[in-house]
Amino acid sequence: MNVAIVGTGQSKFSRDSGLQIRELAFEAYREAMKDVNLSKKDIDASIVCSAPEYDPQRSPSSGISEYLGLDPRPTFYAESICSSSTTGVRAGYGLIGSGLHDVLVIVGFQKMSELSSTEAQERMERGADIMWESPFGLTMPAGYAIHARAHMEEFGTTEEQMAKVKVKSGKYSKLNPDAVFQREVMVDEVLNSQVISSPLKFFDCCANADGASCMILAKEDKAKEITDTPVWVEGIGSATNVVSLSAREKLTGLKSAEKASQTAYEMAGISPEDVDVAEVHDCFTIAEIMAYEDLGFCEKGEGGKLIEEEQTYMGGKYPVNIDGGLLSKGHPVGATGGSQVNTIFKQLRGEGGRIQVEGAETGLVHNIGGIGTYANVIIFGR
Amino acid sequence: MNVAIVGTGQSKFSRDSGLQIRELAFEAYREAMKDVNLSKKDIDASIVCSAPEYDPQRSPSSGISEYLGLDPRPTFYAESICSSSTTGVRAGYGLIGSGLHDVLVIVGFQKMSELSSTEAQERMERGADIMWESPFGLTMPAGYAIHARAHMEEFGTTEEQMAKVKVKSGKYSKLNPDAVFQREVMVDEVLNSQVISSPLKFFDCCANADGASCMILAKEDKAKEITDTPVWVEGIGSATNVVSLSAREKLTGLKSAEKASQTAYEMAGISPEDVDVAEVHDCFTIAEIMAYEDLGFCEKGEGGKLIEEEQTYMGGKYPVNIDGGLLSKGHPVGATGGSQVNTIFKQLRGEGGRIQVEGAETGLVHNIGGIGTYANVIIFGR
CATH class of the missing domain: 3.40.47.10 (Thiolase/Chalcone synthase)
Incomplete structure (x- = not known):
């Protein structure tokens, strides 16, 4: 099974965005969806990735998926600290490659400005x-x-x-x-x-920063419909x-x-x-x-x-x-x-x-x- | 691709185990490995699942994978609060079904006694x-x-x-x-x-409790080698x-x-x-x-x-x-x-x-x- 990336985006990275995590996520998602021949209803699922315990929202995947308008489709949270969003790619490759889903969205985010640097450091150390x-x-x-x-x-x-x-x-x-x-x-x-x-x-x-990124993954036949220039994993x-x-x-x-x-x-x-x-x-x-x-x-x-x-x-x-x-x-x-x-x-x-x-x-x-x-x-x- | 469960186990569930999360995980893993024709070296990866912010260890998957002797093989953390460990099954089905891995271990755990009920309640609400x-x-x-x-x-x-x-x-x-x-x-x-x-x-x-569970997933041909009675997903x-x-x-x-x-x-x-x-x-x-x-x-x-x-x-x-x-x-x-x-x-x-x-x-x-x-x-x- 060939799996492709058909769209990507990211928010502006900044020291203090003043945005909520779902707003950061949306900024990245909007960019990823910009040049694709894909409507929201063709997205099967999402995976949300971050390092835990920076934002007060616990289990953020449902809230972010909802904000992107992707409910009631499945979502979950995948994490490996700073490599969380590529862990999302690995998990997403699996969900598509195994035939469970055709098209999915992976969102990575962090709002480091939520905490003081001392607090952020304490989280990192743990x-x-x-x-x-x-x-x-x-x-x-x-x-x-x-x-x-x-x-x-x-x-x-x-x-x-x-x-x-x-x-x-x-x-x-x-x-x-x-x-x-x-x-x-x-x-x-x-x-x-x-x-x-x-x-x-x-x-x-x-430096610590606020930001989000988004990737859209699709299986081979869908990928070719979604874009003329898929990038293959x-x-x-x-x-x-x-x-x-x-x-x-x-x-x-x-x-x-x-x-x-x-x-x-x-x-x-x-x-x-x-x-x-x-x-x-x-x-x-x-x-x-x-x-x-x-x-x-x-x-x-x-x-x-x-x-x-x-x-x-x-x-x-x-x-x-x-x-x-x-x-x-x-x-x-x-x-x-x-x-x-x-x-x-x-x-x-x-x-x-x-x-x-x-x-x-x-x-x-x-x-x-x-x-x-x-x-x-x-x-x-x- | 057919994916099977070839072994499962769980620790004793209790109100206050007095154990570390890695020890709870090991109890479940040991039981899952008991009747399988499988040595540790045939395990390709693990997925670790829990609800976040109960235990002081952040990003627990690496520590638990290491304690089970599964490093340097990949691991990550999958979460959907109370349904985290079946989310692990879904992610694991993907990793096997897509051909990335043949055999993997999924560990779910929680040590609720780490916190007072008021603190635990506060986490849940978030x-x-x-x-x-x-x-x-x-x-x-x-x-x-x-x-x-x-x-x-x-x-x-x-x-x-x-x-x-x-x-x-x-x-x-x-x-x-x-x-x-x-x-x-x-x-x-x-x-x-x-x-x-x-x-x-x-x-x-x-009631809140401490405990861990473990599942071993395998692709079809491996599953049949590992046990005479695989259970299919x-x-x-x-x-x-x-x-x-x-x-x-x-x-x-x-x-x-x-x-x-x-x-x-x-x-x-x-x-x-x-x-x-x-x-x-x-x-x-x-x-x-x-x-x-x-x-x-x-x-x-x-x-x-x-x-x-x-x-x-x-x-x-x-x-x-x-x-x-x-x-x-x-x-x-x-x-x-x-x-x-x-x-x-x-x-x-x-x-x-x-x-x-x-x-x-x-x-x-x-x-x-x-x-x-x-x-x-x-x-x-x-």
Whole structure:
């Protein structure tokens, strides 16, 4: 069974939207429905994705589905923290591929401004090991800082190389009107910004945001009726790592992402070099460098060199996060994966505008939950 | 693609287990794995289900999957409040039916004793309409009390008939060692118990509980290797209703359940009269009476008569909740659907012991989330 994405959309990402979650969701849904030959009554079901406990609404899937006018059709909530909306794609692929549904809507959302940053941080920490690690200070930045240190120690990766990930992000952010931050940042600016969790500084970290994303999935025959340019889901890989960092085999990469990408490549029948454009989960600059390696865009330990050589810029061997990535777009947790898919969808349809990678045929999304606890890698083809 | 349940298990349900959620999950998993020809390495993935915000662990799927020794295989969290674990079955059917996985484990859990009843009640209310209804007192009992009043008004259903649902539950609870309450209750006792939300009294309501359930799903060829007596998923129906009770077309039944059952019967190619044994979501006595009608076990308005005539006892036309149901077993929210499946699984394999319905070939599970907001109906065959 072939499953396609036939429409995508996202809301503007912002630090404080002033909108309710259902309004954010509607903004993304409206955009996804804009150019499709599809009426609401042909949608069979929805899946709603977010990280839990930010919004006072508990079990938000029914309310959002209702607001989009999709009741009484089934809906449920799928979650893997920051990778929730690509988990939605995996679950949606299943519902369509098994024949239960023909067309479904996946909404990812988060309203981070609902809480203070301290409260938001507390929620995030409870996604890590709540017995032995988060109570002792293992915040998200600290978890990635440990990975950064290990990577520097083992491979000689430098703070300048990490800074260059942010420089690339800033460069492309100016072309993305949906991004929270739209300005260029220089290496020195990154290096001199406030230390958050050494060696990670302010500009090495992405920011909490409000936002929503939406994807419409359809089975093959329906997809071809809905649009002339469906984008096919060709490979899905998903894996986990143990929650506790202290129990992991290594800290220089994410085993979950490595395994998920192997599964995805195998299912799609391609190799890393076949990827024309990729969106990776750059919640921190080091995360993008590790992603290069976990995805096989370079050898282990060569990620720093890859960005230094600008191989992940447009025109390089692997254009990565040319929409600005999380570092500039902001990270509305449950919406992030869908926003990545939105960018790849447009690329494969040649609708990338000023960031279009010429002739892009194969795109990849790498979406991580927690400190590498969950990983989804999805390969799309046109 | 045929998908089967090859093993099920549940922990003891109790008011205060003193266990961590992962320990509850393991208890259910161990039982599900007991009689299967399956080693852990043949399990491809897991889905973890609960109602959110009862346990301090956020995003519990990774920790539970890890505790069961299933990492680095993928896992995610699926939720539709009280119907979460049958939502897990729906998502799992998709992952297997689409060819992504061959064998997977679904765990449902809840540790309600983590919170005081007031706190638990506050969480539950936030699953309803948090703008216009729950802040004004629409608790779960109140929501079902409104349905009970409407049913009494429109069909002449009586408090005695509702009480008889609890009498049946008490009768069978004595045969279920996993139930929280194991004792018979008389009609007078129900009628004279404390009013919770008129006309619902103490014994008309199920109780919060701790517990976990586990189901192992497999695709056809694997299922036949794993067990000689797989139980097949023959129909799955799911639907929603608008969240606000004030916006519903009627309050004498659950539109979500009606629609879900129609879909499930159609997919299975059967009619209500083909059902040999059923588990329905009796969170309140009125809920079971409405379920009879929504599932087509009797005409609309005849539910009270059906229990009065003891047609839903063993030996009656439709044996319902002969494991005691939620009213006696207790309601560990995310575990409840899996516990219902566990009972039907054993019935269809002839392993029901003292509550075995002779020659049961077709079983049905009816699992509701919120005040009828979500409904899953699943039909199983042997």
